[in-house]
Amino acid sequence: MGFKTLEWKKGRLYLLDQRKLPLKESFVACATYQEVARAVRDMAVRGAPAIGVAAAFGMLLGARQWKSGTPALLEKHMNQVARALLSTRPTAVNLVWAVERMRAVLIRNVIRGKQALLQALEDEAGKILEEDLRANREMGRQGQILIPDGVSVLTHCNAGALATAGYGTALGVIRAAREAGKRVHVYVDETRPLLQGARLTAWELMKARIPFTLITDSMAGWLMAQGKIHLAITGADRIAANGDVANKIGTYSVALLCRAHRIPFYVAAPISTIDFSTERGEKVPIEQRAPTEVTTLQGRRLAPQRAKAYNPAFDVTPHRFISAIITERGIVQRPFRRNLKKILSGTATENGQIWIG
Amino acid sequence: MGFKTLEWKKGRLYLLDQRKLPLKESFVACATYQEVARAVRDMAVRGAPAIGVAAAFGMLLGARQWKSGTPALLEKHMNQVARALLSTRPTAVNLVWAVERMRAVLIRNVIRGKQALLQALEDEAGKILEEDLRANREMGRQGQILIPDGVSVLTHCNAGALATAGYGTALGVIRAAREAGKRVHVYVDETRPLLQGARLTAWELMKARIPFTLITDSMAGWLMAQGKIHLAITGADRIAANGDVANKIGTYSVALLCRAHRIPFYVAAPISTIDFSTERGEKVPIEQRAPTEVTTLQGRRLAPQRAKAYNPAFDVTPHRFISAIITERGIVQRPFRRNLKKILSGTATENGQIWIG
Numbered sequence: 194m195g196f197k198t199l200e201w202k203k204g205r206l207y208l209l210d211q212r213k214l215p216l217k218e219s220f221v222a223c224a225t226y227q228e229v230a231r232a233v234r235d236m237a238v239r240g241a242p243a244i245g246v247a248a249a250f251g252m253l254l255g256a257r258q259w260k261s262g263t264p265a266l267l268e269k270h271m272n273q274v275a276r277a278l279l280s281t282r283p284t285a286v287n288l289v290w291a292v293e294r295m296r297a298v299l300i301r302n303v304i305r306g307k308q309a310l311l312q313a314l315e316d317e318a319g320k321i322l323e324e325d326l327r328a329n330r331e332m333g334r335q336g337q338i339l340i341p342d343g344v345s346v347l348t349h350c351n352a353g354a355l356a357t358a359g360y361g362t363a364l365g366v367i368r369a370a371r372e373a374g375k376r377v378h379v380y381v382d383e384t385r386p387l388l389q390g391a392r393l394t395a396w397e398l399m400k401a402r403i404p405f406t407l408i409t410d411s412m413a414g415w416l417m418a419q420g421k422i423h424l425a426i427t428g429a430d431r432i433a434a435n436g437d438v439a440n441k442i443g444t445y446s447v448a449l450l451c452r453a454h455r456i457p458f459y460v461a462a463p464i465s466t467i468d469f470s471t472e473r474g475e476k477v478p479i480e481q482r483a484p485t486e487v488t489t490l491q492g493r494r495l496a497p498q499r500a501k502a503y504n505p506a507f508d509v510t511p512h513r514f515i516s517a518i519i520t521e522r523g524i525v526q527r528p529f530r531r532n533l534k535k536i537l538s539g540t541a542t543e544n545g546q547i548w549i550g
Numbered sequence: 551m552g553f554k555t556l557e558w559k560k561g562r563l564y565l566l567d568q569r570k571l572p573l574k575e576s577f578v579a580c581a582t583y584q585e586v587a588r589a590v591r592d593m594a595v596r597g598a599p600a601i602g603v604a605a606a607f608g609m610l611l612g613a614r615q616w617k618s619g620t621p622a623l624l625e626k627h628m629n630q631v632a633r634a635l636l637s638t639r640p641t642a643v644n645l646v647w648a649v650e651r652m653r654a655v656l657i658r659n660v661i662r663g664k665q666a667l668l669q670a671l672e673d674e675a676g677k678i679l680e681e682d683l684r685a686n687r688e689m690g691r692q693g694q695i696l697i698p699d700g701v702s703v704l705t706h707c708n709a710g711a712l713a714t715a716g717y718g719t720a721l722g723v724i725r726a727a728r729e730a731g732k733r734v735h736v737y738v739d740e741t742r743p744l745l746q747g748a749r750l751t752a753w754e755l756m757k758a759r760i761p762f763t764l765i766t767d768s769m770a771g772w773l774m775a776q777g778k779i780h781l782a783i784t785g786a787d788r789i790a791a792n793g794d795v796a797n798k799i800g801t802y803s804v805a806l807l808c809r810a811h812r813i814p815f816y817v818a819a820p821i822s823t824i825d826f827s828t829e830r831g832e833k834v835p836i837e838q839r840a841p842t843e844v845t846t847l848q849g850r851r852l853a854p855q856r857a858k859a860y861n862p863a864f865d866v867t868p869h870r871f872i873s874a875i876i877t878e879r880g881i882v883q884r885p886f887r888r889n890l891k892k893i894l895s896g897t898a899t900e901n902g903q904i905w906i907g
Contacts, residue, residue: 411800
């Protein structure tokens, strides 16, 4: 990759500042859980798996900030830490998942003394990071068989190494196809308003020397009509139990356009993105962000002053538009409600290709 | 309107500089045909009807620049003027249409002496401007019956007073609905890369006090899925004989999304935008513009240096996605090939609503 999205070093979480890319490669160092919460809220780090990992270290930092007191008081403090982290962004379920994993370790180790507790939490946060990295590589290995040689793949937003602990979900599958010797060209949706495609995906693909063409979001349909896009693949911020996918605003349109042009639309996401407690996509909370993200760009005003704008950060793609969901445990086919459940018991063998369906 | 897109005053064509809006209201004064050609190419003026009007005055200025010589030499000079104007932008057919109208006047008056010839050309250019203004008002009057009270209308790019001699095509229909006392809310696609929606449509709607919400282009589909858009209406840069419509890139996706959600998709354009010599949409030349319009914004780099980008300025919407075409001679229904032909003989009565189909 040549870069680390998140790194834990000497008691600090270092985040590659994604707001500054591609113009500047700089880092945000977080020494407190409040700093982690701010970095997630302000999108110095973004991408569902990456903010899950960041939140895990946020929980660790929160515990390290605890001076002393009864286990009951520690628990109260940690509830506050968890709330601060969970309140940053409502849609990505990996955030909840990671915080809950850390909370479980806390509960198991709360009576072992501070040093042992902190070590257990540090081990768990490290494990969450390592597992995510491994899951991405496995998703790539599993998913790359869906990418034929010589195709052009559309992607929306950034579901790359920057959105994860490394390697990436959707971009991981593309990386793996390239590593398997296939020729792949990527059409990159710029992804307004925050331009994660133009700024982040383009940056990653250049580093990986994967050929790509940047387009505005409105061009994808026209490229499909001309037969220039062979398949689309995105990440996910939350997958409901029925297979509905919440992801970056615009994903819904991409999926619908794919359906209309008979182009496969794949979603790549780790198991930690599946939320079995959310029945259907319509139950996923959709984050509404500041209208100024639409009316301005990098501090410059685009629209007339006082122009009203709408800015949902995500949309929900109904499962019927999704060709398959690529996970680290295999490729999940329809019907998703049944097969996503199966995945919990599924295990991928080292060389095995798992099809769940 | 409170502003004039184009104005002929004392031998100069004044163009409201659309590149500077909404931040600054300034004018480009053109005293030569070369200045008009540059203003069209650089998009100080844009929108198919408006560049048609500009080109008419460009022809006039070209003739005024002619010093003296035989009619044959004048004709040669004017061919050069026409070529310079026609080469600026290939997709909008109004450009060709206006230049040919001016050329016909030239041929009819070439032997009448310079003063009479210039007067005839000035009269014709003025007529082209006046006719466009009248056509827009008539399109509005005809088309507004398609807009029920209380709806939200999606529009893409700018098909307003700024894209025409005044009043607008798609926005003209919306203006007329408002003037008829209907409540209309507009969702404005920002229209990357050049943001004609965010910059120009939003500016016009604010001036007209028509309520609107600005969105990124990728949000339209999601709004439709939520039932928040009741119909869509755009302009056109060229309508082929079969009803296929070339218009701003992204229009194709809007039309397809409308179809998928069973939302009417209307096109409003004057007869001068219909090109009976172009059989089908695929024959329309699509202007490819500089990739830097995608990779940068207002001089600021968005994507990594050397990132490749694709930048077609237009796409083609197949006639099967179009619910009706609103013209100054009536509302054209399917089948478009037959009914667009009928329009040439059609006449709208003062109070009559004409349905062609």
